[in-house]
Amino acid sequence: MKDLLRTSDLSPGDLTLLLDLAARFKREPYQHRTELQNESVSLYFNKPSTRTRISFETAIVRLGGVPIMMGPSDLQLGRGETIEDTARVISRYSRAFVIRTFKDEDVRRFAAAASVPVINALTDDHHPCQSVADLLTLREKTGGLAGRSIAFVGDASNNVARSLLEACALTGVRIVVCGPPSLLPAPEVLAAVRALAAQRGAEVTATEDPAEAVRGVDAVYTDVWLSMGDPEEERAARFKLMAPYQVNAALMRRARPDAIFMHCLPDHRGEEVTAEVVDGPQSVV
Template identity: 50%
Template sequence: MTPAPTPAPAAVRHFLVDTDLTPGEQTEVLDLAAQMKTDRFAHRPLAGPRTGVVFFDKTSTRTRVSFAAGIAELGGSPLIVNPGESQLGHKESVADTARVLERMVGIIVWRTFAQSGLEEMAAHSRVPVVNALSDDYHPCQILADLLTVREHLGGTQGRVLAYLGDAANNMAHSYLLGCATAGMHVRIAGPAGHLPAEHVVAAARERAAETGGSVLVTTDAAEALDGADVVVTDTWVSMGQEDEKEARLALFRDYQVDAAAMARAGSDAIFLHCLPAYRGYEVSAEVIDGPQSVVFDEAENRLHAQKALMAWLLYRSGLAEDPR
């Protein structure tokens, strides 16, 4: 007789969008990330080792390495699945894949296209599912950015973050939601027709009302930059948009983060970029390679923030014991 599956925990926690963490929970994750950065091997919720599976539908450097290294440092064994190496979403439904994986692995991480796939995976999984990037959101990147802001500016509450460029993408959406959750004043600037989705802006304003933050969406780069503590941008030409390159470069030219843009921000402002960066396009070389740039601290913090997130999800889901 086939044994019955292990009963599901009372409430498995997933991380599909930034607001899946309350403001207090986000602080818990960031506090844990800071601790893990100091003592990288104190938490071993995947000891055994248990497997953490990481699916990639898109190419990656930082996401791939940080999750693989993070799962290993949490005591687990990372299994990287590249496009075409599984039945997921092709010969087998997302729901059936989830039902199989939950019996074999401790956590599921997926870098994909449609947010709906992640939602379906989480709906049928009894282990945590993590959004490693979708077309709509990039919440793990924001946790790393918030950790970096805390390190360099002493905290997030009341700080002003200005995002310039393509404001209709997953990065702008997650900056709105994640930074509003952190109590920041979020200013998003981009050209008309390339601004955040209205439902995301509404959700960010709702969260900001809880935390004392605020949200501004504008087509005026100077309005967003004035006195900002943190200046952020992202590539103007994302994967799949290569045939639009010249048109997009012309469209976003006025939103480049150069020395003049940084001069409008606060005197102690820091510059962030999720990378890869294209010098001379969304950011000038003198900015990204200059003294206000903390992009490599930010890149390293992907490891620490994601380790903390995975451990926190496992602890809160009752799938590992918190050693603290």
């Protein structure tokens, strides 16, 4: 496997290996300084980022490499240079290429033209690195992934939910996605994830009922109600639609007593989650 463009690019074995490696690097953050020695890694971020950018830059430096950060004004894409030419040039200078942008198709084009690994650091459709980090958190906080369950409540059609669905399907974690009908995963997305899950004995459920979704789960997950790139004029209508899906103390009480609360951040207290929950003892944010 050359690239990581979506979580399902990984096999179950790949994902387990990646989780084990991440756990080891976390325990030994300064013991791998030569992995990228004398190498550079290019990062092109066409969307704002706090955690993803810092995570990648920190990891590259700790592995002995040099991160080269680029934004939209740093490349010639806006002046007509093709994605393919850009990818080929960057491949000559960098060990890998990390991209955060809007269209999933653009990342696929970069990967097709590049001769070095391309890593998707978020598109409108996928956020694979987030899903790997989420599984590592779930494993650490609950003692393992076997027999675990998680509920994603809110905009269950977004990129984070989709990648989490794929990650859970690959590892056998039971997942319930919950939201209004218009914001549940598309039927073809659910069908593909369920096919993956069947190979691992995992269960994938979609529901409109938040109380039923979180019943007895080990983790409750949510995300913002209006994602980057969503039209701002939809805010009022979206918030009215999403109000029943707020994660609050009453909803958390329906999960396991020792359930954890997860959020990919940034969060908006008082919208998708209350301050009582995100700042409370069950939160692992």
